[in-house]
Amino acid sequence: MPKRRKKRVVEVILSIIFISIISVLGLGKINEIKPDYQENVILEGNADNFLKIYFFDVGQADSILITHNNENILIDAGTNEMGTTVVKKLQDLGITKLNYVIGTHPHEDHIGGLDDVIQNFEIEHIYMPKVQTNMKTFEEVLDAVIDKGMKIETPNVGDGFAIGEVNCEIMQCGTGTKEEQENLNLSSIVLRATYKEQSYLFMGDSEKENEQARKWEKTNVLKVGHHGSSTSTSEEFLKQVSPQIAIISVGKDNNYGHPSDEIIKRLEQEGISIYRTDEKGTIVITSDGKQNQISWERK
Ligand SMILES: [Zn+2]
Incomplete structure (x- = not known):
């Protein structure tokens, strides 16, 4: 050669x-990075220190876990039927204690599984808006809280708290107005979480009226209000928040037609990446405070 x-x-x-x-x-x-990943985002630092947010696949319902440095927030617990599933998902993650449990509003697709959660974990605070309903599922939550020797707390807008290095602010919380009593969605607790340079907005089932009631800061990730219904995610609101990522918690072939085509189109027009639990199963955001990595359950 x-x-x-x-x-x-x-x-x-x-x-x-x-x-x-x-x-x-x-x-x-x-x-x-199991089970899948959005793009080749390489996070910096020790993985044990990363923020993780789980948008659990609980069908046509909401259940979200925010976890950092072994401290945890659970926002909603799915339907009655999903209660034991949510408990198992949390146990599988090694969770025994929840620092904050938030029932965004007393609808069955948000607080249905809360009684199971309350019975199975050590809990520091339970937050709910100040509205009443005579629904059985609400009464079951109240009974579970009483049995635990706890009290439901109603936070004020502007209240702050932290888990690990994640700072949270209550952006909205029902006070029991006539409008909220008539449409419980309007009473939804809305939480904004910040971890270093990244921010996350959890809208519950809040609607346009709530969006118009205040100013919103730019936020990287939006948990879209009311399962992507056209009652929420108004244009003006979306322009203010201007997220890069939208998460929609929604059940496959649900009876409500959620998410609405109009909202999907609105998000797409703004160039926002959409992730839906009906398509992807449980969705997980992992962050080092600079970037967000997204993984999900279904291939
Ligand atoms: Zn809902």
Whole structure:
């Protein structure tokens, strides 16, 4: 073999080895990020310190876990039927204590599973808006709270608290007005969480009236209000929040036609990436405070 040709062969072999090593390293990273990932976002720092937000697939309902440095917030617990599933999902994650449990508003698709959660975990605070209903599911939650020797707290707008290094602010909370009593969605607790440079807005089932009632800061990730219904996510609100990522918690083929085509179109027009629990199953956001990595259950 001529010397030049030999050199070329050696170069090719070295390139193949080099590319293989890079691929293996790359794949190793991807495999760590189970079960799937949005794009090749490489998070910096120790994975134990990352913020994690789980948007559990609970069908046509909401249940969200925010966890950082072994401290936890649970926002809603799905329907009555889903209660034991939510409990199991939390137990599978090794959770025994919830620092904050938020029942955004007393509708069955949000607080249905709360009694199971209350019975199964150590809990520091339970937040709910100040509205009443005679629905059985609400009474079951009240009974579970009483049995636990706890009290439901109603936070005020502007109240702040933290888990780990995640700062939270109550953006909205029902006070029991006539309008809220007639449409419980309007009483929804809305929470904004900030972790370093990243922010997250959890809308519950709040509607346009709520969106118009205050100013909203720019936020990276929006948990879309009311399962993507056209009653929420008004244009003006979306312009103010201007998220990069929208999460919709919604059941496949639900009776309400959620999410509405109009809202999906509105989000797409703003160039917002949409992730839906009916399509992806449980969706997980992992953040180092600079970037968000998204993974999900279904391939
Ligand atoms: Zn709902």
